Amino acid sequence: MADRLLKVNAYTTLDLVDARVKGHDFEDEVFAVCNATAARESPDHVKLQFELDNMTEDLLPAHMEELQLSPEQARALAADLEEQADRVAANTDGS
Secondary structure, eight states: OOOOSSOOSTTOSEEEEEEEEEOSSOEEEEEEEEEEEEOSSSOOSEEEEEEEOGGGTTTSOSOOEEEEEOHHHHHHHHHHHHHHHHHHHHHHTOO
16 A cells, blocks of 8 residues: 555545656656645635655655646646547547
């Protein structure tokens, strides 16, 4: 089990996704957590958080990436994700 910095619970958006870590001289496939959230009280931005399982500790120390998105940025990202998901689904006959 990974020693996570990102809290994973029943509300986590995606608690196990395939991921790839790439650098100039390394590349590895690992599992990751991806979460979209906002503060419970008086939220002023959306947080998109991403953490790779730190099974690649020899390549990369444990860390988490976090984007702070305005509502407009979050909606633009969501719309682009929907568009790309539709393209992939149409190509693979999935939904």
